[in-house]
Amino acid sequence: MADQQIQTHSLSNGLTVIVEPMTDVQSAAFSLLIPAGSNYDPPGQPGAAAVLCDWVMRGAGSRDSRQLSNELDNLGLQRNEGVGNSHISFTGASLAENLPQALRLYADIVQRPLLPADQFEAARTGVEQSLRAMEDEPRQKVMVELRSRCYEAPWGIPSEGTLEGVQHLTAPVVERHFRRCAGPHDAILGIAGKIDVAAAMDLAQELFGGWKVLPPAEFVSGPRGPARDHIPHESTQTQIGIAYDSVPYRDPGYYAAWAAVSVLSGGMSSRLFTEVREKRGLCYSVFASLNSLRDVGKILCYAGTTVERAQETLDVTLQELIRLGRGISEDELDRCKARAKSSLIMQQESSSSRASSNARDWYHLGRVTTLDEVRDKIEALTVDTLLAHLAEHPARDFTILTLGPKPLEVNLGVS
Amino acid sequence: MEFHEAQLANGLQIIAERSPSVHSVALGFFVRTGSRDETDEVSGVSHFLEHMAFKGTARHSADDVNRVFDEVGAKYNASTSEEVTLFYAAILPEYLSRSLDLLADIIRPALRQEDFDMEKKVILEEIGMYDDQPTYTAYERLMQTHFAGHPLGHSVLGTTASITALQCEQMRAYHQSRYIGSNIVLAVAGQFDWQTLRDLTEAACAAWPSGTPRRNTAEARPAGGLSLVTKPASLQQHVMQMAPAPPASNPLRYAADILSVIVGDDNGSRIFWDLVDPGFAETAEVGYNEFDGSGAFMSFFSCVPEEAAPNLQRVRKIFDDVNKNGVTDVELAQAKSKVASRIVLRSERPMGRLSSLGHNWVHRNEYRRVEDDLETLRKITLADVRQLLEAYPLVPLTTSTVGPLESLEG
Numbered sequence: 001m002a003d004q005q006i007q008t009h010s011l012s013n014g015l016t017v018i019v020e021p022m023t024d025v026q027s028a029a030f031s032l033l034i035p036a037g038s039n040y041d042p043p044g045q046p047g048a049a050a051v052l053c054d055w056v057m058r059g060a061g062s063r064d065s066r067q068l069s070n071e072l073d074n075l076g077l078q079r080n081e082g083v084g085n086s087h088i089s090f091t092g093a094s095l096a097e098n099l100p101q102a103l104r105l106y107a108d109i110v111q112r113p114l115l116p117a118d119q120f121e122a123a124r125t126g127v128e129q130s131l132r133a134m135e136d137e138p139r140q141k142v143m144v145e146l147r148s149r150c151y152e153a154p155w156g157i158p159s160e161g162t163l164e165g166v167q168h169l170t171a172p173v174v175e176r177h178f179r180r181c182a183g184p185h186d187a188i189l190g191i192a193g194k195i196d197v198a199a200a201m202d203l204a205q206e207l208f209g210g211w212k213v214l215p216p217a218e219f220v221s222g223p224r225g226p227a228r229d230h231i232p233h234e235s236t237q238t239q240i241g242i243a244y245d246s247v248p249y250r251d252p253g254y255y256a257a258w259a260a261v262s263v264l265s266g267g268m269s270s271r272l273f274t275e276v277r278e279k280r281g282l283c284y285s286v287f288a289s290l291n292s293l294r295d296v297g298k299i300l301c302y303a304g305t306t307v308e309r310a311q312e313t314l315d316v317t318l319q320e321l322i323r324l325g326r327g328i329s330e331d332e333l334d335r336c337k338a339r340a341k342s343s344l345i346m347q348q349e350s351s352s353s354r355a356s357s358n359a360r361d362w363y364h365l366g367r368v369t370t371l372d373e374v375r376d377k378i379e380a381l382t383v384d385t386l387l388a389h390l391a392e393h394p395a396r397d398f399t400i401l402t403l404g405p406k407p408l409e410v411n412l413g414v415s
Numbered sequence: 416m417e418f419h420e421a422q423l424a425n426g427l428q429i430i431a432e433r434s435p436s437v438h439s440v441a442l443g444f445f446v447r448t449g450s451r452d453e454t455d456e457v458s459g460v461s462h463f464l465e466h467m468a469f470k471g472t473a474r475h476s477a478d479d480v481n482r483v484f485d486e487v488g489a490k491y492n493a494s495t496s497e498e499v500t501l502f503y504a505a506i507l508p509e510y511l512s513r514s515l516d517l518l519a520d521i522i523r524p525a526l527r528q529e530d531f532d533m534e535k536k537v538i539l540e541e542i543g544m545y546d547d548q549p550t551y552t553a554y555e556r557l558m559q560t561h562f563a564g565h566p567l568g569h570s571v572l573g574t575t576a577s578i579t580a581l582q583c584e585q586m587r588a589y590h591q592s593r594y595i596g597s598n599i600v601l602a603v604a605g606q607f608d609w610q611t612l613r614d615l616t617e618a619a620c621a622a623w624p625s626g627t628p629r630r631n632t633a634e635a636r637p638a639g640g641l642s643l644v645t646k647p648a649s650l651q652q653h654v655m656q657m658a659p660a661p662p663a664s665n666p667l668r669y670a671a672d673i674l675s676v677i678v679g680d681d682n683g684s685r686i687f688w689d690l691v692d693p694g695f696a697e698t699a700e701v702g703y704n705e706f707d708g709s710g711a712f713m714s715f716f717s718c719v720p721e722e723a724a725p726n727l728q729r730v731r732k733i734f735d736d737v738n739k740n741g742v743t744d745v746e747l748a749q750a751k752s753k754v755a756s757r758i759v760l761r762s763e764r765p766m767g768r769l770s771s772l773g774h775n776w777v778h779r780n781e782y783r784r785v786e787d788d789l790e791t792l793r794k795i796t797l798a799d800v801r802q803l804l805e806a807y808p809l810v811p812l813t814t815s816t817v818g819p820l821e822s823l824e825g
Contacts, residue, residue: 024438065692073682074748074749076752076753076756078757079682093756093760122692122694126697129694129697130698132697133697133717135651136649136653137549138547139548233648236544236546237543237544268469268484268485273481281534281535281536281537282540283537283540284537284544304540304544309540334486335482335486338486338487338488342439342488342506345507346490346505348438349438349763
C-alpha cells in the first residue's frame with residue numbers, strides 16, 4: 001500500500017524524534033508531546049496542566065506574548081495546544097518550507113517559556129471559563145463525568161481541571177508543575193510531510209539536544225467515582241453515558257477489540273445506529289468507541305434522548321452491548337475491514353494525521369507501526385478472533401451515568 | 416490538476432477536478448435547496464428530506480444504503496444549510512462506480528410513509544439535542560431576528576410544531592419541485608477517469624426531471640434588533656451579533672473574508688487580543704458568511720455573565736476603530752499568510768477540494784484553481800478593505816444572547 005520511510009531517533013536526553021517524509025503533499029506538520037499532562041497535577045489541584053498549556057504560549061525565549069503569536073501567524077501555522085492525561089500536546093501544520101522556523105519557536109515554548117506573572121490570571125480565567133462553558137453543554141459534560149466514574153484517579157480526573165480546582169490555582173503552583181514535569185524524558189516529536197529526513201533530524205538535535213533532563217515525575221493514584229450515578233440537569237434531553245472494560249492499544253488483542261466496537265458503532269450500518277436510531281427512532285446521536293489509556297482500555301458509549309424515551313434508549317443500548325458477544329456475521333467484519341482500509345489509505349493524504357499518529361504510537365508502544373502493518377493485522381482478523389476476544393472481555397460491570405431531569409433504572413435483563 | 420465540466424440534457428452539471436497525486440476521490444451532489452426555499456407550512460422539510468435519503472429508494476432498502484456505503488469503506492454523510500443540501504462520499508478510486516450509483520439513487524428516495532413516521536422521531540430528537548446547546552439556540556435566534564421577513568430567516572431544523580405537523584405528501588411535492596436537473600451540481604475531486612465519470616453520471620442521472628426552480632435572492636435589508644433567551648441555570652452568557660456583508664456574487668467578498676480573519680480569527684486577531692487573551696471571554700470570533708444575494712458578518716463570544724456588557728463595549732470599540740482607521744499593512748500581511756496556508760492544507764485532501772469546488776459553482780458558476788485563490792489573496796490591498804468598509808461597515812446591528820442574564824445592559 002504505502003512505501004513509508006519512517007525514521008526514529010532518541011536523543012541522549014530522552015526525547016524521541018520520529019520523521020516520516022511524504023512525497024505527495026506540499027505541507028509539513030509536527031506533533032510535540034511533553035510529559036506534563038494532567039496526571040501530574042498537584043494532588044487536590046486539578047487544572048495546573050490545563051492552565052500551563054495556555055500560559056506557556058504567552059511568550060518564549062526573547063519574544064513576548066504578542067511577538068510570539070505574530071511570528072507563528074506569519075508562518076501561516078495552523079496550530080493547536082491540548083492537555084491530556086500524560087502529555088501536553090502542541091501540533092502545527094503549514095507549507096513545508098515554514099516547518100523549521102515553526103520548530104524553532106516551539107523549542108523556545110517548551111524549554112524557555114516566559115510564564116509572565118502578569119498574565120497568569122488571564123490564563124487561569126480562560127481555563128475556568130471553558131470549564132463553565134462545558135457545564136452548559138450536557139453532551140460534553142456527561143462524557144467527562146463518565147470518565148471520572150470509570151477510570152481511577154488521576155486518569156479519570158478531567159484533564160481540563162475542575163471548576164473548583166482551577167479557581168484556587170496560583171502562579172507558583174503552575175510554574176512548579178512546569179519545572180517538575182516539562183522535560184525531554186518521555187517527550188516525543190513527530191514530524192511528517194514534504195521534508196528531508198536527515199535535515200529534520202539535525203534540526204531536532206540542534207533545537208532540543210540541549211534540553212535539560214529532569215527526573216521523571218510521579219503521580220498518586222486514587223479511587224474512581226460511583227459505578228451508578230445520576231446528575232440532575234434541567235434539559236430537553238437525558239444524556240446517557242455507559243462504560244465497560246476493554247483492552248488498551250498496547251494489548252495484543254487491541255485490533256479484535258477495535259473491530260468488535262466497530263461492529264457496534266463503526267458506520268451507519270453498525271448495530272447501535274441501526275437498532276437504536278434507525279429501527280426505533282429513539283435518538284439522533286448514539287455511539288460507542290474504544291478509549292485507550294496507556295495500560296487500560298474501556299468502551300465508552302453515549303446516547304442522548306428526550307426524557308420520555310430515555311429509559312427505552314438505555315434498555316435497548318445495554319441489550320445491544322451484551323448481544324454483541326453472542327454472534328457477529330462475516331459481512332459485519334468485512335465492512336469493518338473495508339472502512340479500516342480506506343481510512344489507512346486516506347491518512348497518507350494528510351501530514352497532520354501522520355505526524356500525530358506516529359507520536360501517539362510511540363507513547364503507547366515505544367515504536368511506530370506502519371500503515372502496512374496495521375492493514376495486515378486487520379486483514380488477519382476473523383469472526384472467531386472477535387468472539388474469543390468478547391468472551392474474554394464481555395460487556396458487563398457497567399459504569400452508567402445519566403444527566404437530565406430524571407434518573408433511570410438499569411435493567412440488565414437475563415444475559 | 417485537470418478540470419472538466421459537462422451538462423446533461425436535464426440541466427444537471429458535472430464539474431470535476433482531477434489530482435493525480437492523491438489516493439482517493441470525493442464526490443458530492445450539491446442540491447440548491449435549503450430552508451430559504453421553504454414556506455412556513457413546511458419549515459424544516461429540506462433537512463428532514465436529507466435524512467429520508469438514507470431511508471431507501473425503489474432499488475435500495477434503508478439497510479442496503481448504509482450497508483453498501485460501509486462495504487466500500489466510504490466516509491459519507493449529508494448536510495443541510497439555508498441554501499444547499501449536500502450528499503457526499505469520500506472513497507477509494509476503485510469504488511467510484513458503486514458509490515456514484517448509490518449516491519445518485521438515494522437523492523430520489525422512496526419516501527415511504529412508515530419510514531417518514533419513524534424518521535420524524537429522529538428529527539424531533541435532533542431538535543431536542545440542539546435545544547440543549549446554547550450556541551445553537553443563539554445562532555437560530557440571531558438568524559431569525561436578523562433576517563426577519565427574509566427567507567434566510569427560516570430555521571434549518573424547523574420547530575417541534577412544524578415537524579410534527581409535516582405530512583409525507585408535502586415532502587413529496589417539495590422534492591418534486593426542487594430536486595430537478597438544473598438545480599443540482601455533481602462535484603468530484605481527486606483520483607478518477609473523466610470519461611468513466613461522465614458515463615456513470617449519464618447512466619445514473621439522465622432520467623431525472625428537468626425544469627427551472629425559483630429562488631428569491633433579493634438582498635436582505637435587516638432592521639436589526641435583540642433576541643434574548645434567559646436560561647437561569649446556565650453558567651456562561653453566549654452572545655452573537657450580525658451585520659450586513661457582501662453577497663456571494665460580490666467581488667468584495669475576498670476583502671470581507673480577510674477582514675474577518677484580521678478582526679475575528681480565533682487566534683491573533685483584534686477580538687482575540689481584546690477579549691480572549693486578557694481572559695474576558697472564553698472564546699470570541701468574527702466570521703464572514705456568504706449567501707445567494709446577501710451576506711453577513713457574524714460575531715460571537717461566550718463569557719461569564721458580568722463580562723457580557725463590557726465585552727459588547729469592547730467589540731463595539733474594535734468595530735468603530737476598524738471602520739474609522741481601517742487595518743494595518745502588518746495585519747493584512749499576517750492574515751494573508753494564515754489564509755494561504757489554510758487554502759493549501761485544505762486542498763491536500765479531496766474532501767477539502769470538493770467543498771470549495773462545489774460552493775464556487777453553486778454560488779457563482781465558477782471554477783477556481785488553488786493557484787487562483789492564492790493569486791486573488793495576494794492581490795488584496797488596504798484600499799480593497801477600505802472600499803469594503805465603506806459599503807459594509809462593521810456594526811452590531813442584530814444581537815442574540817442565551818444565558819442567565821435578563822438584560823444585556825451593563
